Amino acid sequence: MTKASSTSEGSLLTGISTIIFDIGSTLKHMQAWDWYDDARPCLKRLSATHRLLVGANQPSLMLGYLEAGGMAQYFHHIYLSESIGYAKPDPQFFLHILGQEGLNPTEVAMVGDELINDIAPANMLGMRSIWIKRGLGLELAQTMDLEAKIKPDHVIRTLDELR
Numbered sequence: 001m002t003k004a005s006s007t008s009e010g011s012l013l014t015g016i017s018t019i020i021f022d023i024g025s026t027l028k029h030m031q032a033w034d035w036y037d038d039a040r041p042c043l044k045r046l047s048a049t050h051r052l053l054v055g056a057n058q059p060s061l062m063l064g065y066l067e068a069g070g071m072a073q074y075f076h077h078i079y080l081s082e083s084i085g086y087a088k089p090d091p092q093f094f095l096h097i098l099g100q101e102g103l104n105p106t107e108v109a110m111v112g113d114e115l116i117n118d119i120a121p122a123n124m125l126g127m128r129s130i131w132i133k134r135g136l137g138l139e140l141a142q143t144m145d146l147e148a149k150i151k152p153d154h155v156i157r158t159l160d161e162l163r
Contacts (some may be wrong), residue, residue, distance in 0.1 A: 132157070
């Protein structure tokens with residue numbers, strides 16, 4: 001499978017036991033407190049077959065937002081930068097999560113909207129990288145011409161494509 005390729009249904013998550021999700025522009029609109037329409041159905045479906053984690057550069061108050069919105073129930077654990085003391089793209093952010101969960105990076109997928117914060121460190125650590133092309137991350141990628149420099153394993157436009 002080549003980097004940044006579209007894949008047929010069923011192959012994106014083959015061999016993956018754990019999925020780490022970013023929050024802003026991945027699960028929720030960046031400038032608003034509403035979830036994307038595809039977030040809840042995706043999390044509900046995938047939580048039945050995979051261990052789901054949050055790995056996000058967010059303040060601790062995001063935990064209350066996840067709980068109030070009924071989204072926290074889908075996650076095995078929620079890792080927020082303010083709580084763990086590291087922020088993406090620092091590899092220590094991901095190494096902390098992998099260590100806490102006892103995970104092999106090759107069995108983990110990182111799903112996020114930002115090529116620098118989510119995709120590049122996932123690639124470096126040997127996790128499967130899945131870039132969702134939307135929101136602020138897409139705007140940054142286009143503005144900074146990042147698509148030529150950082151290559152995700154897979155590119156999706158909606159969370160419905162995570163199979």
